[in-house]
Amino acid sequence: MQTFTGHIPYSKKVLGFFAVMVALIATVAILGIIVGMIGDFIIEGGPNITGAFLTEFPRNSNTEGGIFPALIGTTFLVMIMTIMGVPIGTATAIYLSEFAKQDSVFARSVRFAVNTLAGVPSIVFGLFGVGFFVQFLGKGLDNATGSSSFGDGSLLWASATLAVLTLPVVIVSVEEALRAVPRELREASLALGATRWQTIVRVVLPNAVSGILTGSILAVGRGAGEVATILFVGVTYSAEQLPGSITDKFMHLGYHLYVLATQSPDVDKTLPLQYATTLVLLALTFTLNFSAIFVRSRLRRN
């Protein structure tokens, strides 16, 4: 009868108690910070978010008016980024999971590159964007075609730069989803005389839709909040018009916030605008992240 009721020494009990307390305090502190921060933004910024704020251009050197062009610019940026990044990321993931020999040098290099990419500071991507997309590709295109629209920062190059930044997110989550498709399903398909591609298209991808969706949404969420990446590749602090083509410059919520907080002639006057812009930006990224979690859990269950 004594087997399960060993005596725990007093010192261990005390140690255990302290460990639990520390964990508890840390948790409460973090929760407090999050709630306090978001609460502050909601209280200060909430009342300023009006229809006019969302649909008007900024006025008077960004000290009055709304955030319409920044909202639209961010939306365009994120959409174009997704269109460019998700297919490439998905294709890479398909290659890694379905075609590459797992221990081949090439597959290992791709994997290493993806992991490294995920850890590179975003400002470095920004510099890469200037060097590769604007200077090399853009100027090259201009020289080749005699135009002058590509050799400068623009919606196109900013989206491309962001797409590169979010590639690791897409690749990792799509690959994870592809690997989660049971081997038996693939074998059943192949045994019926399907080619590899038919198996991927008809069996593997439909079963990995949730992963592709989550990957895309997480990527969009990451991309929507990035400022450092796009600093040098096409974002602008004020625009008279919405971008009319992908080679135009554009405004962006995150960058607009930076401009409001540091570049305005009267920073105090813009404080309500800053709060409201922050809240919009937060709401945008939170919505994207939560929808990713939601999609994931919904599709996991099915």
Added chain:
Amino acid sequence: MAKELQAKIHASAFSVFYRDKQALHSVTLDIPERKVTAFIGPSGCGKSTFLRSINRMNDLVEGVRNEGRMIVDGTDVYDKSVDVVTLRRRIGMVFQKSIPFPKSIYENITYGMTLTERKTKAELDEIVESSLKRSALWEEVKDRLKNSALGLSGGQQQRLCIARAIAVNPDILLMDEPCSALDPISTGKVEELISELKDTYTIVLVTHNMQQAARVSDLTGFFLMGKLIEFDKTRTIFTSPAQKETEDYITGRFG
């Protein structure tokens, strides 16, 4: 043995290596047409490896290598000229873990057919019905063909997988422990089915259940540690095996 029967599948000195590890040692045998051939033997002796070598499913394993010849209908399936996809269409396979596609019952059956040809709705309907009838599932599912196949019971799923395999009209059916996850009643149904199908198909069956091998097969091969110890008429194997190892195994004195 079995000289009078036409060999559908002929393995000659066939060996398989997983990287450096040899899983099959120079197996030579003739599998006759339109009979049920069963393979028995303790776990890990190479039964699945042999089976999966016939339709080249083992090609999918990284680091696998073969020696010897595996001849189906007079052609070495490992010959360079052989198209694996065509080969696999002619050799149906049913797995231990029956796993229907997460699609409707109807789409599960038509999956194989729609890979290469365009068929009319009427043609598809007809093949769905005939495949399900042949796999003794029609009466149970005819009113819910559009429902997900995952809603079927384990036994029904396994029969659906058999229906799915015969829908593409193969002439060989490979079955790797098709009943090991089924209850006795479902097992009985599948065994009945196997007996009916052997009029049309050459069936190769791996089983751990010796009564099953005795009940449904015409020929039985006993594998031990990658070697084919004995291969003969099922009755001979179970009543008067030539090898001591075979006798030990079937009398339960081994493994």
